[in-house]
Ligand SMILES: Nc1ncnc2c1ncn2[C@@H]1O[C@H](COP(=O)(O)OP(=O)(O)O)[C@@H](O)[C@H]1O
């Protein structure tokens with residue numbers, strides 16, 4: 001527990017056939033952080049997470065999770081890490097309580113019954129305790145999965161797109177739980193597609209085509225992305241939007257209320273693009289801070305789904 | 309360090325899933341019942357009044373007493389007389405008659421002289437049950453028919469029985485041990501292999517692998533509930549065989565228990581091994597059929613083992629079903645004890661050790 005890093009991996013590489021799915025991936029996650037793991041579909045997030053908890057053997061590279069070697073000490077890791085799979089993978093033909101009891105016993109926990117009852121209480125699953133898992137809605141399934149993954153008090157939680165396809169309220173509830181766990185000192189690595197969730201992470205790593213592109217505190221991300229943003233405010237913005245969309249020097253344009261955010265990486269070319277609108281009547285053109293959300297929209301559009 | 313908690317957890321979970329899967333559970337109980345009824349009744353059709361030809365070489369009172377006795381017995385139905393050997397042959401060949409009785413010329417004279425003449429009964433034993441009961445009853449029948457004529461003389465005739473087409477003369481009794489072997493082979497291997505591939509198919513294997521569970525804990529936990537199911541199947545078959553067909557159990561229950569337990573374990577670990585190779589439940593099922601067919605054909609269940617060509621016997625020796633069926637036949641029908649079947653038990657033990665080791669080595673600890 002003295003280790004300062006919950007995850008410390010270097011050069012992780014995984015190939016399926018002749019396709020390199022994760023390429024030279026390194027990451028250091030300090031203890032107690034909520035670390036966001038972003039990237040388009042097929043970029044290798046699940047594969048990376050599986051290597052971190054000993055479910056897949058890397059073809060190259062290695063490292064530790066909670067101080068244990070991910071290749072040689074996968075058993076230690078499995079008893080100290082909580083892993084929530086992307087696809088619901090508890091038993092649909094068992095009830096909520098049976099599933100939790102099963103998991104508690106696989107972890108050889110003492111006084112299984114009280115641990116399970118406590119988890120049912122804590123995750124408000126008690127009223128559904130005797131319901132078959134298959135009959136739960138998506139949100140409740142995720143909640144059950146989180147309960148199952150955290151019953152053995154793991155020091156590190158690996159959550160693989162835990163809120164995919166879940167309604168907004170259930171997502172909010174879920175994140176409340178994640179923050180509760182984080183406050184207790186649990187390190188959380190969570191992959192997600194949702195910007196509003198990314199914002200809530202302390203740090204964010206972005207991966208595309210199996211390569212890590214960015215890894216920084218979320219506050220620093222916009223700067224790292226290197227986008228410069230101008231804000232144009234006023235009336236009659238639609239023609240301006242149409243004119244600037246795809247114009248030379250403009251990499252991204254988005255509407256924010258009664259304003260346009262025009263972003264680009266090359267300051268000079270961007271400058272030239274918006275020059276015609278400067279000093280026009282009724283238009284305010286001013287430099288703006290690139291938001292995290294814009295940064296991610298940029299990262300995402302820059303790397304569409306990575307299958308094949 | 310093995311965790312009993314984990315093994316029990318997996319066992320319990322497997323039990324619950326099994327009981328909730330009504331269809332599968334029903335099948336596991338239903339298959340033995342159905343097979344027993346099908347095989348038992350289809351083969352054990354009441355062997356009464358079977359068509360019989362008589363070749364009368366002699367027409368004296370003794371000969372007539374015999375044909376009369378056959379007529380009144382429930383086994384034979386005399387449908388005609390024959391005079392030529394060809395006719396006899398073709399009638400048997402075509403299956404028009406199941407028995408041909410040949411009373412030799414001068415039977416009466418030889419009988420009275422005390423020369424102990426021969427009566428020949430040719431039986432079509434391709435239906436072993438029918439032939440078996442008729443042939444079994446024949447010598448007594450002849451003696452009883454002649455008793456009023458000859459008084460308390462010592463056996464005055466020799467009855468010679470030729471079992472045709474199936475010299476081993478296997479009877480319905482043989483079917484039950486065979487069924488035990490075949491049903492256990494199919495259901496046990498199929499159930500475990502499917503229960504495990506199902507976990508991979510549904511993604512629950514990832515949950516299982518993400519816990520600190522060891523391969524042998526999974527194996528023991530997964531297999532044990534099916535040992536229970538196998539025992540139920542055995543109980544059903546034995547009870548059914550006893551009640552419906554009067555199949556005896558002459559040998560050592562201990563030897564039987566040893567053979568059955570070992571055989572169930574062999575098939576369960578075989579299913580486990582299949583599941584480490586199969587990518588889907590469908591493939592798992594196909595693989596069990598791959599072992600199931602030779603187990604039916606080469607194990608001595610369908611054809612007498614001793615009558616098979618050498619290469620088939622060699623293949624058959626590698627099949628656990630062969631040893632099991634042989635052991636159980638000896639125990640149930642010939643009254644064998646543990647010592648008598650040890651040469652069948654140890655191959656089973658070896659096969660089990662090999663398969664279980666292979667299965668454990670092949671069991672994936674990762675998702676690779
Ligand atoms: N077991 C596997 N065999 C072959 N290809 C795989 C396997 N698992 C994942 N892939 C491929 O690897 C790539 C990355 O997948 P994944 O790690 O699931 O990405 P993500 O979680 O970011 O969507 C995808 O193209 C996927 O098709």
Ligand SMILES: [Mg+2]
Pocket residue numbers: 042045046047086160161
């Ligand atoms: Mg994924």
